[in-house]
Every structure is written in C-alpha cells, then in structure tokens.
Amino acid sequence: MNEFIDAVVEQFARNHTEPESDLHRRLREETYRVMDSPQMQVDAIEGRFLKMLVRLTGARTILEIGMFTGYSTLMMAEGLPKDGRLITCEIDPKAEAIARRYFAESPYGDRITVRMGPALETIKTLSDPLDLVFIDADKPNYSNYYEATLPLLRPGGLIIADNVLWSGRVLDPQDADAHALVAFDRMVQSDPRVENVCLTVRDGMMLVWKRS
C-alpha cells in the first residue's frame, strides 16, 4: 500500500503498469498467508519499477540486500539479460524456503544466487564489480551497506535504497529505524561521490548514481 498517494489514484497507476506474472501473484498471496510482516514485500508497481531500472541501466550484475520471499528478486532477475547474475542476501530460513521454491519455478531463477547469512559478511566476500545494488534489509545498517557496496559499484552504477521515507516517520524520528534512515538520507545527500534523487514511490526510494 502506498501511504502517500490516494488509493484510487494508486489503483489507476497499477492498472496502467505491466501486470505482475501469475508466479508473482502466487508468491505475493502465499507471503501474505504465511509470513509475519508480509508488507515488507515490495508491491507490484515498485517491483515493475525495479525491473525497469535494471533494463534502463543495462545492469548485468546485481546485489540485493534483503531477499525475504523473493518478490523483488524475481522482478529484478526478469530485467537481466540471459547471462546476467543477481546475488541476494537473507538471514531468515523460512523466507528462504519460500523464495527457493518460486525461483525453481521461474524461467529467471537460474540467474539468482542466494547467500544466507548477515549481508555485511556476504559483501566482504564479493570482489567483482556490481552494476546495481538494491538495499532493502535492516534499517540500522543502511549506511553500512552503502559504504560497503559503493566501492564495489562500477562508475555509472546505481544503488537503490527502499523505505527511505519510512511512512513519513523520517520527519519526526522517534525510534532507531527512523533515526537510521534520516542519517542515511542525509549521508547520501551530502556525498560528493554520487548524484541522488529521493522518490515518493511507495515508501520512498532513494536512487543513487555513482559518478565516474
């Protein structure tokens, strides 16, 4: 659900966006049936926007931080070329089990590598340049994920950070997550290594382009 856009307008936008696949619909429905906090999943519009960003950037190597049940993972994998690769990080085995079932069913599943364990540990093992990074895991580590992945990102590459408006709670932060997101947004805004735009898509998406 979009907290910022009128529900009827949001529905119009959904009706005029490439529909989610049957696989995505089933994954979304199962996630809402069996997982706690299913709203963590990106929605159909944000998912299609992620796929579009993969296509527009021509990304071939993607790192996702926060797979959950794999909805955003499958959306981005769909936008990759045949030889493209997506590494995704997760710590929850229940979410992993669901994601792996859907990846096995998907024609794009062979582009995905799941890395279980804390994402900061996984990032330390990476050395190949990344074209695109999607940050969507524990909020207190957003700045750490950014600092750890920016050196791996090729010049001209894109970092996308989700939930950067935190349902508007960034305006009056009251808890650790909100404070961490405000700190992250400020850090990106003042970083001379990048250009950025903070979008009001769903819960706020920060797009960060690495300068040459």
Ligand SMILES: C[S@@+](CC[C@H](N)C(=O)[O-])C[C@H]1O[C@@H](n2cnc3c(N)ncnc32)[C@H](O)[C@@H]1O
């Ligand atoms: C907001 S959800 C991701 C939603 C997913 N992108 C989607 O659209 O379905 C965040 C996920 O990050 C995972 N997570 C939390 N801390 C993590 C960590 N330190 N390393 C890797 N994953 C983590 C959680 O288990 C959760 O599944």
